Amino acid sequence: MAEATLNIFRGDSTNGKRVDYKVDVTPGMVVLDALHAIQGHQAPDLAVRWNCKAGKCGSCSAEVNGRPRLTCKTRMDSLPLDRPITVSPMKTFPVIKDLVTDVSWNYAVNKKITPFTPKKDTDWKMYQQDIDRVQEFRKCIECFLCQNVCHVLRDHDVKDKFGGPRFFVRAASLEMHPLDVADRVPMIKEELGIGYCNITKCCTEVCPEEIHITDNAIIPLKERVVDEYYDPILRIVRKITGAKKA
Amino acid sequence: MTDRFETHEHDVLIIGAGGAGLRAAIEALKFGAKVGVVCKSLLGKAHTVMAEGGIAAAMGNVDSADGWKPHFRDTMRGGKMLNNWRMAQLHAQESIERVKELEQWGALFDRTDNGNILQRAFGGHTYKRLCHVGDRTGLEMIRTLQDRGVQLGVDVYMECTITRLMKDGDRVAGAFGYWREQGRFVLFKAKSVIICTGGIGKAWKITSNSWECTGDGMALAYYAGAELLDMEFVQFHPTGMVWPPGVQGILVTEAVRGEGGILRNKNGERFMEKYDPKRMELSTRDVVARSIYTEVKEGRGSEHGGAYLDISHKPAEVVKKKLPSMYHQFKGLADVDITKGPMEVGPTCHYMMGGIKVDAETAASTLPGLYAAGEAAAGLHGANRLGGNSLSDLVVFGRRAGEAAAKYAQSASMPKIDEAQVSAAERELLAPFERQGGESPYAVHRDLQDTMQSLVGIFRVEDDLKKALAALLTLKERAAKVSVEGSRMFNPGWHLAFDLRNMLTVSEAVATAALARRESRGAHSRIDCPETDPVCGKENHIIKDVNGKMSLSTVPKGPLPEDLQKILEEA
Structure with missing residues (x-):
């Protein structure tokens, strides 16, 4: 049986060190299994968030060998075992303990988004071709890996001005809902600060649900912002017709 | 606030933020209550998120002959008539409205060609009845309820564990627990409390359940003096992953069979022809789980001790569209392309039919001020739950509990x-x-899982159950002496010490009730009592704490009203 060494961050917001743990690698083992083996036999106080262990809940996000991953979907046999596998908490969020970070900021951002606002007196008929694109966004499991990797948040830390990819996806899912009538464009521009995004696509690359965050959510939202704020012709049309959305 | 603990006051305190807890919160808010929801994980991560196949509601969008009566009949038959008939009736009648309501709050179900909610076939359902979103229906539901709850202004206490209910005389008065992050203590005072904590799968070794499913609510209610009902009925889902070892137990949705998946043994035989020739793969879960178990035991299992489940005869694009997470799950975790070859599957501990005894109309427990809904409550599913009936259970009885508690x-x-x-x-x-x-x-938990897996599994026998009860006694003594190291700050070993206490109590209730039921019915199969006994079928088992000891009593089931009896006799 092969053996792996996991080099794990142990500590809290004030202090921390890296500790090596040796684990026997079993067939099909994922990094989360290795973390559980360490909790079960060596370090029962190792703090790890997880729930489903099946890639459905988005709880077990961490940085494995420097790459943001769901640990439940990262196979040990996909990693080189001849050197320690580093496991670190997501860098963008404050560490609470070990691999657990404070992601509460995300929940605060979510509250800023205008909720689903259905058309009045609708018969609730919707067609699959009209909801396909929204269903893509609704696959999001809120693992926050896109938030973690976004350089606007990770390197520039403008959390007070920028919502991050997760919430562009959520805003897009509402904006493109066939029966929604709310106008979120001012909120997307001002409060979520979509202008900060310079479409480097890092978020799309790490998304475990393979949502095309940049192409399908962010760019169309940016276009709506441009249409509403910077397109003089549409502005006139809106003024004449009184329409909120053109 | 003292330095020992912080205090919060609510009209209604809800423990658990899965489908039932969130639906209860939304309803209680509607009645003007100040509502607090406490959950062990982050909001939106509850076990509901793992529900895959769909939510059962007799909308008749695909099969227009469907209606609440056939749904009621299927539920009662699937539950082997042990169900609380009134709950089964309310569930069948109200689930339709509850699904429409989810849509009105933003849920986007897959559609029929004429723009309605699409419904798929599922085990034990006569008609195509499961409203779904590919194979991620639970995620859609929890996100919808979460957004709705947040919009209405519910107070959510995330990553907070309740360890005791508090009482004022006979009445439930709140709850005490700790914040997982910092380990600080917290007291919730509340006029009423709703338990929506889900199941107990983590007491078994092979399970589809997450770490949260440790029977907390059932144990808390039991410690406070409430009655538990029909605790012997634990559902083993027929299809969990069996290989590789790390993924053992992870759910393979019934939707695979709903979409036309075929089960075969190692000889290529479609073995369900032997066990249920009429319904085949879409038989009820108890039957399919026992069939796979029997095939393996008799030497006809797959390479790693399961059965083969094949959907590869369907076009690859259809499989990827209707079962996207199954496709990725097998590809990523087991190196199997399900559009090209079969999956290996075997039974996995999945769902608790038993739980807190509740009133059908109000979800009230036997204690004043205490309510329960969802998997933590009992009655709707009887001896065996049909797939798709749990998501509808959550919203139907979550709503009723929220209203009654408010x-x-x-x-x-x-x-x-x-x-x-x-x-x-x-x-x-x-x-x-x-x-x-x-x-x-962790050491005690491992031994508990081994005990329940080997002695209180799919097939049970008196001798094993007695051994299990003796083993649980020893495990309880060991659990009472565990030590934890480190600080109170996010310390999983410390957290497990209390989850373990709950699992041991609920496991004891399961084994006690299983020993008492001397017949085979639904998910409860006794090798030594293989027949279904009509006398036992008229009895429910109640478990209660009497002077610090677990006591079991048998109570007669109420008679079925004539109009419902007629529905059962039809078709």
């Missing part, structure tokens, strides 16, 4: 909680740190 709170005063209860709860929480040299809770 109305109760309107007429009740804020209860008083005496200091002795609080300090006892505090002492209990601190004890594992003060004990030196005890075992790790």
Whole structure:
């Protein structure tokens, strides 16, 4: 049986060190299994968030060998075992303990988004071709890996001005809902600060649900912002017709 | 606020933020209650998120002959008539409206060609009845309810674990627990409490359940003096992953069979022809699980001790569209392309039909001020739950619990909680740190899982159940002596010490009730009592704490009204 060494961050917001743990690698083992083996036999106080262990809940996000991953979907046999596998908490969020970070900021951002606002007196008929694109966004499991990797948040830390990819996806899912009538464009521009995004696509690359965050959510939202704020012709049309959305 | 603990007051306190808890919160808010929801994980991560196949509601969008009566009949038949008939009736009648309501709050179900909610076939359902979103229906539901709850202004206490219910005389008065992050203690005072904590799968070794499913609510209610009902009925889902070892137990949705998946043994035989030739793969879960188990036991299992489940005869694009997470799950975790070849599957501990005994109309437990809904409550599913009936259970009875608890709170005063209860709860929480040299809770948990897996599994026998009860006694003694190291800050070993206490209590209830039911019915199969006994079928088992000891009593089921009896006799 092969053996792996996991080099794990142990500590809290004030202090921390890296500790090596040796684990026997079993067939099909994922990094989360290795973390559980360490909790079960060596370090029962190792703090790890997880729930489903099946890639459905988005709880077990961490940085494995420097790459943001769901640990439940990262196979040990996909990693080189001849050197320690580093496991670190997501860098963008404050560490609470070990691999657990404070992601509460995300929940605060979510509250800023205008909720689903259905058309009045609708018969609730919707067609699959009209909801396909929204269903893509609704696959999001809120693992926050896109938030973690976004350089606007990770390197520039403008959390007070920028919502991050997760919430562009959520805003897009509402904006493109066939029966929604709310106008979120001012909120997307001002409060979520979509202008900060310079479409480097890092978020799309790490998304475990393979949502095309940049192409399908962010760019169309940016276009709506441009249409509403910077397109003089549409502005006139809106003024004449009184329409909120053109 | 004292330095020992913080205090919060609510009209209605809801423990658990899965489908039932969130639906209850939304309803209680509607009645003007000040609502608090406490959950062990982050909001939106509850076990509901793992529900895959769909939510059952007789909308008749695909099969227009469907209606609440056939749904009621299927539910009762699937539950082998042990169900609380009134709950089964309310569930069949109200689930339709509850699904429409989810859509009105933003849920986007897959559609029929004429723009309605699409419905798929599922085991034990006569008609195509499961509204779904590919194979991620639970995620859609929890996100919808979460967004709705947040919009209405519910207070959510995330990553907070309740370890004791507090009482004021006979009445439930709140709850005590700790914040997982910092380990600080917290007291919730509430006029009414709703338990929506889900199941107990983590007491078994092979399970589809997450770490949260440790029977907390059932144990908390039991400690407070509430009655538990029909605890012997534990559902083993027929299809969990069996290989590789790390993924053993992870759910393979019934939707695979709903979409046309075929089960075969190692000889290529479609073995369901032997066990249920009429319904085949879409038989009820108890039957399919036992069939796979029997095939393996008799030497016809797959390479790694399961059965082969094949959907590869369907076009690859259809498989990827209708079962996207199954496709990725097998590709990523087992190196199997399900569009090209079969999956290996075997039974996995999945769902608890038993739980807190509740009133059908109000979800009230036997204790004043205490309510329960969802998997933590019992009655709807009888001896075996049909797939798709749990998501509908959550919203139908979550709503009823929210309404009843809010109305109760309107007429009740804020209860008083005496200091002795609080300090006892505090002492209990601190004890594992003060004990030196005890075992790790993880070691006791492993042995509990082995015990329940080998002695209280799919097939049961008196001797095994007696052995299990003896083993649980020893495990309880060991659990009472565990030590934890480190600080109170996000310490999973410490957390497990209390989850373990709950699992042991609920496991004892399961084994006690299983020993008492001397027949085979639904998910409860006794090798030594293989027949279904009509006399036992008229009896429910109640488990209750009597002077610190678990006691079981048998109570007669209420008679079925004539109009419902007629529905059951049709078709």
